[in-house]
Amino acid sequence: MAVQESAAQLSMTLKVQEYPTLKVPYETLNKRFRAAQKNIDRETSHVTMVVAELEKTLSSCPAVDSVVSLLDGVVEKLSVLKRKAVESVQAEDESAQLCKRRIEHLKEHSSDQPAAAGLWKRKRMDRMMAEHLLRCGYYNTAVKLARQSGIEDLVNIEMFLTAKEVEESLERRETATCLAWCHDNKSRLRKMKSCLEFSLRVQEFIELVRQNKRLDMAHCANSRLVCKISGDVMNENNPPMMLPNGHVYGYNSLLSIRQDDKVVCPRTKETFHFSQAEKVYIM
Secondary structure, rough: OOHHHHHHHHHHHHHHOHHHHHHHHHHHHHHHHHHHHHHHHHHHHHHHHHHHHHHHHHHHOOOOOHHHHHHHHHHHHHHHHHHHHHHHHHHHHHHHHHHHHHHHHHHHHHHOOOHHHHHHHHHHHHHHHHHHHHHHHOOOHHHHHHHHHOOOOHHHHHHHHHHHHHHHHHHHHOOOHHHHHHHHHOHHHHHHHOOOHHHHHHHHHHHHHHOOOOOHHHHHHHHHHEOOOOEEEOOOOEEEOOOOOOOEEEEHHHHHOOOEEEEEOOOOEEEHHHHHHHOOOOO
């Protein structure tokens, strides 16, 4: 009975201590999966739009040159879709393989062979030391230890190096790197109700004033359009779309709320066909 309780406590201790070992690559895989889904949905919608335009043109007996031009556009959009899909699948596969390697490593803990168990303990000690060095800011030492011990795939080096890059850029009063990190992690920051991005925008404004870039400052204040539904920035990847009632939302948001090819305006509750939304061009 005592042996079983001791084994259970050891198992629980391992789960607590090894939580980051699996949590980080799993979160990376999850993030890449969501990004891949958005990319493929966006490129698929682009293909659908050019195909619809081609079908509309063909219905009116067009000239050969115009048809060839439209077909070239369809081929181009399909090529982009294929490339984005391949890149997304490769990125997901890398994360999945990393998860698999770490799981296989943790399974070695229960090996019946004393030599294998001893090797696992040494690797685990090296991993803990490397993680501690990374948390303390000794990045070069941690990287060298991971390389010499052959545990680079088992330590979250990339995550800490990204944090280092963000910290160093902020020390130089540069916000671009941290803003890019915020964009990559916007869903998690939104769930946390974090005001980090807002603070960075304020700092960006302050730096423009400090450098006496008044025109850039005005551009910074007026150049970002944010979707009312999702809070995402409307740009070339998420173009602003205007409904017949005059309200403007991001294309991705309208795509997400579309049902039976219809969308309901969140403000007025009016229902429109998705095709009635028109792209807005800002000069």
